[in-house]
Amino acid sequence: MRAFVALDLPEAIRRPLTRLQAGLSVGRLVDEDNLHLTLAFLGEIDPQKAQDLAARLADLPDAPIELTLTGIDIMGGKKPNLLVMDAAPTQALVTLQDRVRRIAMDAGIEMERRRFRPQVTLARFGKVMTTKDERGLAAFLSLNAPYSLPTELADTVTLYRSHLTGDSADYEPLAEFLLTG
Ligand code: 2AM
Numbered sequence: 001m002r003a004f005v006a007l008d009l010p011e012a013i014r015r016p017l018t019r020l021q022a023g024l025s026v027g028r029l030v031d032e033d034n035l036h037l038t039l040a041f042l043g044e045i046d047p048q049k050a051q052d053l054a055a056r057l058a059d060l061p062d063a064p065i066e067l068t069l070t071g072i073d074i075m076g077g078k079k080p081n082l083l084v085m086d087a088a089p090t091q092a093l094v095t096l097q098d099r100v101r102r103i104a105m106d107a108g109i110e111m112e113r114r115r116f117r118p119q120v121t122l123a124r125f126g127k128v129m130t131t132k133d134e135r136g137l138a139a140f141l142s143l144n145a146p147y148s149l150p151t152e153l154a155d156t157v158t159l160y161r162s163h164l165t166g167d168s169a170d171y172e173p174l175a176e177f178l179l180t181g
Pocket of ligand 1: 037
């Protein structure tokens with residue numbers, strides 16, 4: 001199964017993000033329920049490993065963390081195709097991500113060694129942006145950038161299974177962990 005571990009967004013962040021998304025006329029918006037910040041992308045893992053990981057994540061020692069979304073960004077390398085909100089890479093967030101990665105590695109899950117860039121995807125575009133996409137995005141940015149949100153506490157980490165359906169994805173929560181440490 002395709003799986004990932006994410007920090008769930010508190011309502012106080014999710015609501016303004018959906019209002020922000022409503023101003024975008026192009027791209028495929030990520031549903032309000034699916035907005036998240038990926039801590040570890042696990043790729044394809046077998047269900048046994050996911051179960052093992054869930055048991056290990058129950059010991060995550062962290063307390064709720066402060067989450068600040070700092071600005072809108074366009075991502076995706078040479079052919080940008082993602083509209084995201086960047087999160088401040090605070091010590092607490094980086095430590096949480098590091099713990100989750102270590103726990104996943106202890107569970108025998110191999111992950112790419114990419115630099116952690118905390119972000120929330122708001123919308124996805126096709127592999128190549130059309131002129132209409134570019135215009136819509138430019139109009140959106142001129143109205144909304146710069147955009148940031150007040151700091152809020154995030155207190156839930158979730159292990160998700162990702163079901164790819166055509167050009168979108170459905171996220172099924174497999175296990176939730178409250179940060180109460
Ligand atoms: P994205 O939102 O930037 O596409 C489920 O697919 C989550 O894992 C999404 O947040 C997605 O990021 C992220 N993800 C997908 N493929 C990834 C990869 N190869 N490396 C890191 N994160 C990935």
